[in-house]
Amino acid sequence: MTKGIQVEKCARGALPKLLGGACAPRFRLRMILAFAALILAAVGYGPLAREIQFRRQVRVFTHAVNEKRLGEALDLAEGIKERHLPAREMLAGHTPTLASHPKTSGTFFKKALNSVWKGVRDRHAALTDPTAGNVLGMEFVKVDAGSFQMGSTDGNSDEMPVHQVQISHPFWMGKYEVTQKEYEALTEENPSHWEGDLHPVERLSWNTAVTFCKELTKAERKAGRLPVGYEYRLPTEAEWEYAARGGSKSQATKYAGSDDLDEVGWYSSNTLRESHPVGEKKANELGIHDLSGNVREWCLDFYGNKYYGESPESEAYGPSAGANRVTRGGDWFCGRDYCRVADRSNCGQSAGWRFLGFRVVLAVPPPKPQ
Numbered sequence: 001m002t003k004g005i006q007v008e009k010c011a012r013g014a015l016p017k018l019l020g021g022a023c024a025p026r027f028r029l030r031m032i033l034a035f036a037a038l039i040l041a042a043v044g045y046g047p048l049a050r051e052i053q054f055r056r057q058v059r060v061f062t063h064a065v066n067e068k069r070l071g072e073a074l075d076l077a078e079g080i081k082e083r084h085l086p087a088r089e090m091l092a093g094h095t096p097t098l099a100s101h102p103k104t105s106g107t108f109f110k111k112a113l114n115s116v117w118k119g120v121r122d123r124h125a126a127l128t129d130p131t132a133g134n135v136l137g138m139e140f141v142k143v144d145a146g147s148f149q150m151g152s153t154d155g156n157s158d159e160m161p162v163h164q165v166q167i168s169h170p171f172w173m174g175k176y177e178v179t180q181k182e183y184e185a186l187t188e189e190n191p192s193h194w195e196g197d198l199h200p201v202e203r204l205s206w207n208t209a210v211t212f213c214k215e216l217t218k219a220e221r222k223a224g225r226l227p228v229g230y231e232y233r234l235p236t237e238a239e240w241e242y243a244a245r246g247g248s249k250s251q252a253t254k255y256a257g258s259d260d261l262d263e264v265g266w267y268s269s270n271t272l273r274e275s276h277p278v279g280e281k282k283a284n285e286l287g288i289h290d291l292s293g294n295v296r297e298w299c300l301d302f303y304g305n306k307y308y309g310e311s312p313e314s315e316a317y318g319p320s321a322g323a324n325r326v327t328r329g330g331d332w333f334c335g336r337d338y339c340r341v342a343d344r345s346n347c348g349q350s351a352g353w354r355f356l357g358f359r360v361v362l363a364v365p366p367p368k369p370q
């Protein structure tokens with residue numbers, strides 16, 4: 001009776017049909033597992049399985065931290081480090097002294113977890129090469145992590161004081177301002193006044209630029225090309241200035257890539273007061289074009305004229321509120337002073353000027369504003 005039922009159930013499946021209708025449940029299970037293993041092997045079982053295991057361990061670790069089960073969290077942190085991070089020193093200096101640390105607390109473990117995540121993000125970023133392009137064929141330039149002196153001593157008052165800023169994660173910046181061709185390919189719209197496929201898109205609000213970045217992130221995630229933890233977004237003001245100054249290759253020029261603005265940028269004195277196709281002027285030290293001039297560029301931050309006096313050294317991004325958003329780099333309409341790498345400007349969030357566009361970065365999400 002039981003056997004008859006099993007055979008009847010078995011005969012209904014697709015696999016038994018392939019095998020001529022004869023199978024026992026155990027055999028059937030083995031065949032299914034073998035088939036699944038074959039599929040997983042075909043799609044890259046090793047990395048996938050490691051990733052799934054890693055994510056599960058981090059979830060368990062986070063839970064242990066939240067529950068303040070510190071001994072268990074310590075073991076889990078060790079396990080994550082041992083099994084998943086090639087940089088075995090990631091938590092060195094923390095875990096060996098953890099048990100006897102006088103301030104052992106959840107906060108301490110959260111810091112350790114952040115270190116783990118940073119290691120993983122950087123590892124994945126190194127494995128993926130966004131400079132190979134994206135769904136829109138955009139070109140990107142890698143900007144290594146580092147620190148720099150932000151601001152100037154001889155510019156406007158909002159550029160003071162000069163202060164040290166740390167860029168903790170590498171990121172990729174658009175080699176050019178976003179063009180109308182790229183914008184239209186993703187949104188099927190073109191708000192620009194100065195029309196031309198290779199001209200920068202302009203006359204769009206901060207929100208519209210942010211929406212474009214989100215749509216691009218979605219498209220690239222779907223295509224499976226985003227490094228883990230990375231997204232397309234507007235640059236923070238600090239990232240923009242760091243890249244404009246040439247990052248780790250900086251030659252300390254007044255404009256992005258030169259002390260002679262005519263060499264690197266379109267501005268009021270060398271244009272007929274209109275935008276130009278991107279990339280016609282010389283690039284800066286990193287190979288990025290038009291950071292000075294052509295169209296002014298939206299940044300992620302709210303603008304604060306006294307923000308430099310409060311800005312933190314690491315992960316500078318803020319302030320948390322404001323009437324306007326930061327815009328950078330000057331444009332075809334304005335004078336040379338606005339095209340300096342240190343100059344700060346700002347526009348109302350809903351502004352849609354014909355001299356105002358944007359460029360995107362591929363980066364980790366920004367920290368919370370100050």
Ligand SMILES: [Ca+2]
Pocket residue numbers: 177290291292293294295296297329330
């Ligand atoms: Ca520009």
Ligand SMILES: [Ca+2]
Pocket residue numbers: 156343344345
């Ligand atoms: Ca200014």
